[in-house]
Amino acid sequence: MTTPVKRDKPWLMRTYSGHSSAKASNELYRTNLSKGQTGLSVAFDLPTQTGYDADHPLARGEVGKVGVPIGNISDMAALFDQIPLGQMNTSMTINAPAAWLLALYVAVAERQGATPAQLQGTTQNDILKEYLSRGTYIFPPQPSVRLITDIIAYTVKHIPKWNPTNICSYHLQEAGATPTQELAYALSTAIAILDAVRDSGQIGAEGFEQVVGRISFFVNAGIRFIEETCKMRAFGEMWDQLAAQRYGAQNEEMRRFRYGVQVNSLGLTEAQPENNVQRIVLEMLGVALSKNARARALQLPAWNEALGLPRPWDQQWALRMQQVLAFETDLLEYGDIFDGSPVIAAKVKSLVDGATAEMARVQEQGGMVPAIESGYVKRQLVTSHTARMRAIERGDLKIVGLNCYRETEVSPLTGGVDSGIMKVDPRAEREQIERLNAFRAQRNTTEVKAALANLAETARSGANIMPASILCAHAGVTTGEWSQTLRDIFGEYRAPTGIDIPANDDSRSARAVAIRTQVIQTGEELGRPLRLLIGKPGLDGHSNGAEQIAVKGRDVGFEIVYEGIRLTPEQIAKAALEEGVHLIGLSVLSGSHVEMVEDVFNYLEQAGLKNLPVVIGGIIPESDAVLLKARGIAAVYTPKDIDMNGIMVDILNLIRKHHDLPPVAAI
Amino acid sequence: MTRLALPDPAALALAVSARDRLALAQALNLLDDRRPAARQCAATFLDALPAEKQASGGHLIGITGPPGAGKSSLTATLIQVWRRRGLKVAILAVDPSSPISGGALLGDRLRMHASGADREVFIRSLACRGEFGGLSAEVWPMSLAMLAAFDIVLVETVGVGQKEIDVSKMTDTTCFVAQPASGDSIQFLKAGIMEIPHVIVVNKEDIGMAARKTLSELKTTLGRRTDSDGWQAPALSASAALGSGIEALADALDRHRHWLLERGQFTVRRHRCQAEWLVKHLREEFGRHGINRLGGEQVLFAELAHAPRRSPIAAYEELRARILPNP
Structure with missing residues (x-):
């Protein structure tokens, strides 16, 4: 036996999970921990993330779907039942109501007997990126920045081991960002937040280094893993400089770029989904190989994410990938294996230069907040994503199984009774509402009213929101009540869609021109230009698909009405009528497509538009597609439909068919 | 629905006046419709709306x-x-x-x-x-x-x-x-x-x-x-x-x-709005030359100021016919 080699401590291993109810998620967490997971990563459902109670009309169909519903302190207590919070490290993907969920967490910890100072974990709390991707913002940018700031100031003083904000470049990549854009916009967001904390006066100059040291990041890792390694090294360099120069952080420790990772979902395919396994492993290398730029925490998606919700076994597989890399390979026995490589150094430099230039452009516009409000940043992302989609469509960007090497055997992985995905129990929503009603019935309403009045007063006065929120948590306030109180004071917001970008070269391709000619011709036959309504019903904020269809539709000659994310089915039917559209395209990625379509059809019928053609796009399992078509949906598109021009011809022919015109010849 | 289906203009006007939302949507679609039959239908529809x-x-x-x-x-x-x-x-x-x-x-x-x-x-x-x-x-x-x-x-x-x-x-x-x-x-x-x-x-x-x-x-x-x-x-x-x-x-x-x-100016101004629309529309289609065929802008505005109220489409078609050479 040789003496054991000294190995580095591995990163925190997590799986982003939560579904159905607090109780079901608690069981899942405890199972995962027993399998060797070292931290928790809580996925909340969309009503919780957007601040609605389970019985709110907007929550219909969404309760317990993409995460766990947390409506009050009793849900939070059930979520962490038998999990001692004083010893756990918990990451919570929560943004607009981050202060509220942290308050519930603190309150539950107090009831468990833990002190705030013991608590370790992360609130994502990067609301700015929600305006660009993901879409679970509630309030306008200014009050959002204030909420982020309050959480930072509070935790630095009272929960010193907490990561109050996880500035996210992750979702920017999902929305199409290039590595340069990821660097530039994440660091510009950090500047906006740190400036706001400094200007709030809540932390004195002497404590500011602490604040800088508590800022952490949440980054994406795509399949180009060499470039991703360089991106992480570039992040480290740029953050170190920014912390030292702009914020005067002396202590090197406080300038360290600390980050967690979820590897890329954008590149995972529905076609031949088993290939996603090797994609996920390679993407993990990008954030693990370089010791000096290694992730502190890692969570991997499941191989079947593009098909639907992963099952416990799928998540276990993802965890085992991390464990094999950390414990079987020799990765953790070496220092940084890239130091001194001229190839890596040159690539890092080019990323730093590009990002520095883009950051300067953002600063010229007054910083990240104005650049978001004007739609500038979102337009840049839509432009990048459009270029990516066109490259895939043309075959210039190769994706195995999707646009090349498509021949395949039948996969045994997706053949089981559950088609290889998990279905949330349809009773979950009703049961959550029953629990909510029972909770409301037993609480002290006088105390609740007083706590909410105190919250409102705090919000108006500009004092730190956290203490008032913790009082609300103990008093039995619900997620919907906390959020509505702030909605009434801060107002709500709708972010720019970013789709108003110039037409690109592909819109001048022969095929696009031919389609456009036919679209205009059909418009003349029907008397007026063809109009499409692109609608995103429900709380889901994943808007890439809707944006790409909108841009493409415009480029081939349609008039496009697109109102952004989070519309009610009633609003969609209303817009369809008022705008006199020829066809509706819905986009739903949260798994609530069946309920949404049902509601949209009901409202269309009430409006007198029973026969208007409706198509839908999203992550829709084949069995549901059959169901939707039986209900009257004219066409279903999923991520494997990459021929955007083909979709446009389809839509044109659906409109023609509806008006008794023969289809156009193949284009 | 077939491609040539046009609504009954009188019934549509009645429904719009009764604030039927679907009827208003259809009326706006009709007013957007460039086909000759639709233009005629639109003119009848506008004339059927309550004058007051x-x-x-x-x-x-x-x-x-x-x-x-x-x-x-x-x-x-x-x-x-x-x-x-x-x-x-x-x-x-x-x-x-x-x-x-x-x-x-x-x-x-x-x-x-x-x-x-x-x-x-x-x-x-x-x-x-x-x-x-x-x-x-x-x-x-x-x-x-x-x-x-x-x-x-x-x-x-x-x-x-x-x-x-x-x-x-x-x-x-x-x-x-x-x-x-x-x-x-x-x-x-x-x-x-x-x-x-x-x-x-x-x-x-x-x-x-x-x-x-x-x-x-x-x-x-x-x-x-x-x-x-x-x-x-x-x-x-x-x-x-x-x-x-x-x-x-x-x-x-x-x-x-x-x-x-x-000041009793309200109705006068409304009437003037239509005249402005007619003249602008004619200018778009025929240029200054077309307006001159109708006696020039000043004469035309004076004429329109005293013309009885009628649907803009019908009024436009009549002016248009006066500009276009007889077939």
Whole structure:
């Protein structure tokens, strides 16, 4: 036996999970921990993330779907039942109501007997990126920045081991960002937040280094893993400089770029989904190989994410990938294996230069907040994503199984009774509402009213929101009540869609021109230009698909009405009528497509538009597609439909068919 | 539905007057329809609308200003004020996005989303289809259809210079939204390039100093000047973001309507709007030459001022026939 080699401590291993109810998620967490997971990563459902109670009309169909519903302190207590919070490290993907969920967490910890100072974990709390991707913002940018700031100031003083904000470049990549854009916009967001904390006066100059040291990041890792390694090294360099120069952080420790990772979902395919396994492993290398730029925490998606919700076994597989890399390979026995490589150094430099230039452009516009409000940043992302989609469509960007090497055997992985995905129990929503009603019935309403009045007063006065929120948590306030109180004071917001970008070269391709000619011709036959309504019903904020269809539709000659994310089915039917559209395209990625379509059809019928053609796009399992078509949906598109021009011809022919015109010849 | 199906114009007019939302939507589709049979049907439909509403009912308001001044968000807050006052509101949003190959993105609806699911608010977007100088030829006939069913009809367009501000000639009251810290509108006013609107509002008063400065410059520029009718335009400030100054803006717009009514100018102005639309439309199609065939602008306006009220489409077709050489 040789003496054991000294190995580095591995990163925190997590799986982003939560579904159905607090109780079901608690069981899942405890199972995962027993399998060797070292931290928790809580996925909340969309009503919780957007601040609605389970019985709110907007929550219909969404309760317990993409995460766990947390409506009050009793849900939070059930979520962490038998999990001692004083010893756990918990990451919570929560943004607009981050202060509220942290308050519930603190309150539950107090009831468990833990002190705030013991608590370790992360609130994502990067609301700015929600305006660009993901879409679970509630309030306008200014009050959002204030909420982020309050959480930072509070935790630095009272929960010193907490990561109050996880500035996210992750979702920017999902929305199409290039590595340069990821660097530039994440660091510009950090500047906006740190400036706001400094200007709030809540932390004195002497404590500011602490604040800088508590800022952490949440980054994406795509399949180009060499470039991703360089991106992480570039992040480290740029953050170190920014912390030292702009914020005067002396202590090197406080300038360290600390980050967690979820590897890329954008590149995972529905076609031949088993290939996603090797994609996920390679993407993990990008954030693990370089010791000096290694992730502190890692969570991997499941191989079947593009098909639907992963099952416990799928998540276990993802965890085992991390464990094999950390414990079987020799990765953790070496220092940084890239130091001194001229190839890596040159690539890092080019990323730093590009990002520095883009950051300067953002600063010229007054910083990240104005650049978001004007739609500038979102337009840049839509432009990048459009270029990516066109490259895939043309075959210039190769994706195995999707646009090349498509021949395949039948996969045994997706053949089981559950088609290889998990279905949330349809009773979950009703049961959550029953629990909510029972909770409301037993609480002290006088105390609740007083706590909410105190919250409102705090919000108006500009004092730190956290203490008032913790009082609300103990008093039995619900997620919907906390959020509505702030909605009434801060107002709500709708972010720019970013789709108003110039037409690109592909819109001048022969095929696009031919389609456009036919679209205009059909418009003349029907008397007026063809109009499409692109609608995103429900709380889901994943808007890439809707944006790409909108841009493409415009480029081939349609008039496009697109109102952004989070519309009610009633609003969609209303817009369809008022705008006199020829066809509706819905986009739903949260798994609530069946309920949404049902509601949209009901409202269309009430409006007198029973026969208007409706198509839908999203992550829709084949069995549901059959169901939707039986209900009257004219066409279903999923991520494997990459021929955007083909979709446009389809839509044109659906409109023609509806008006008794023969289809156009193949284009 | 078959491609040639056209509605019964009389029944449609009746349903629109009864504020049937689906009927109004179909009427707007019809007024957008370029086919000859549809044009005829549209003319009959407009003639069948109640005459009194057309001549003096409701309040037709134009809101215009440079891009980025916040017209849509201001409109959204105005809608709330009007709804609180029990008024039913229809919006025609002419989208400035430049026409690309016939396609267009209509984004105004997003920017004025405040209306939610309220059935007493009706928003129709129109692409500015590269014609009619930033307006859209359908705006006037569509406004008439909306006036038959709603208390307030608001037309939103982008406009800074002479050409784009044509909306002011086709509405009862025009509101110009000025961008704080931008001297353009003041220069245009001073130079007489821009006609004086009926109400000027500096948006974004929440930004403070710059907005106050713009407001005071506007007040100085306006001085005691009045428009050709003798109305003196007030300059106000508001903030769509804070919701401040919106009640006062709604009051100012309404004051102009009352002012016109008291002087018996309201119906005259409405009538004049149609004449402006007819002449502009003819000029677009036939140029100055066409207008000259009808005796020139002055003669034409004088003739139209005394012509009996009728649907704009029928009136247009008749003028058109006089310009075109006999077959």
